Amino acid sequence: NAGVTQTPKFQVLKTGQSMTLQCAQDMNHEYMSWYRQDPGMGLRLIHYSVGAGITDQGEVPNGYNVSRSTTEDFPLRLLSAAPSQTSVYFCASSSTRDRGPGNTIYFGEGSWLTVV
Amino acid sequence: LAKTTQPISMDSYEGQEVNITCSHNNIATNDYITWYQQFPSQGPRFIIQGYKTKVTNEVASLFIPADRKSSTLSLPRVSLSDTAVYYCLVDDVGFKTIFGAGTRLFVKA
Numbered sequence: 426n427a428g429v430t431q432t433p434k435f436q437v438l439k440t441g442q443s444m445t446l447q448c449a450q451d452m453n454h455e456y457m458s459w460y461r462q463d464p465g466m467g468l469r470l471i472h473y474s475v476g477a478g479i480t481d482q483g484e485v486p487n488g489y490n491v492s493r494s495t496t497e498d499f500p501l502r503l504l505s506a507a508p509s510q511t512s513v514y515f516c517a518s519s520s521t522r523d524r525g526p527g528n529t530i531y532f533g534e535g536s537w538l539t540v541v
Numbered sequence: 542l543a544k545t546t547q548p549i550s551m552d553s554y555e556g557q558e559v560n561i562t563c564s565h566n567n568i569a570t571n572d573y574i575t576w577y578q579q580f581p582s583q584g585p586r587f588i589i590q591g592y593k594t595k596v597t598n599e600v601a602s603l604f605i606p607a608d609r610k611s612s613t614l615s616l617p618r619v620s621l622s623d624t625a626v627y628y629c630l631v632d633d634v635g636f637k638t639i640f641g642a643g644t645r646l647f648v649k650a
Contacts, residue, residue: 429584460640467628467642468585483637515584519638529575530638532584 427451431516431533438506438540446501446536448516454531456519457499458483459491461512462535468515474499506540513537545629550645559616561644563629566610574605574612577628579643585628589614616646624648 432447450457458473460483470483474493488510490502499518503510516533546564553559565574573592577585589596591603591612602615616623628643 458638467626468640470637470639473637481637484639513582517584529587529590530577530585532586535582535584 429516429518429531429533431514431536433536434534435537436539438503438538440506440508440540442506444503444506446503446514446516446538448499448501448533449497450499450516450518450531451497452518452520452531453496454518454520455496457493458517459489459499459501460515460517461485461510462515463512471501471514503538508540511538511540544639545631545641547627547629547641547644549642550647552647552649553619554649555620556618559619559623559646559648561614561616561627561629561646562611563614564611565629565631568609568631572631574603574609575630575632576601576603576614577630577640579626579628581625585626585640588627619646619648621648621650 429450455476459471460468462468469485471489472483472486472491474480477493477496480491480493493499514536517530519530520528573590575590576588578588579585589598589601589603591605593605596603604613624647626643626645628640
């Protein structure tokens with residue numbers, strides 16, 4: 426009963442380095458997304474996907490790339506890390522497009538990223 | 542995209558009932574209203590969802606007036622462990638779910 430799994434939990438990067446945050450879900454959900462949350466702030470949508478092979482930009486997509494080659498996986502790539510990308514990153518998934526009884530968004534436990 | 546407005550923060554004491562109101566003037570006919578709770582260092586989790594009138598579960602109640610332009614999350618007899626951020630969501634087309642800043646509830650002893 427894993428749900429949404431994110432790795433790594435913690436990461437420290439140097440400015441300019443690249444890395445990939447992994448996200449996997451085992452609920453056969455169509456929809457997956459990445460959010461970032463800065464200290465004391467709400468969640469901001471980075472990128473989302475409505476199915477394998479389909480991705481789109483959210484509120485704050487600059488500096489990040491995503492791909493969705495399978496239903497289960499939705500990795501987030503930081504191309505050239507900057508201190509402004511220091512944040513907590515949450516991956517989420519949902520079964521269908523429309524909200525309704527029983528259809529909710531499931532979140533991973535978060536990945537804490539520090540860029541120095 | 543439908544937009545919601547909710548208070549930035551609220552304080553309460555243990556044992557009190559807490560009501561958090563969310564405004565969503567542009568809610569669409571097919572939209573549901575969903576509330577999430579986020580504890581520090583954790584991802585948000587679903588607490589309640591409704592379309593109209595009143596919904597109640599083991600955690601909270603959700604009151605939605607007939608015009609659906611607002612909703613109120615009610616937490617009965619809060620405890621210290623209810624200290625969290627509460628997000629009101631009204632979904633629009635697609636999965637581009639915007640959470641906003643939420644309401645920070647701080648429960649004091």
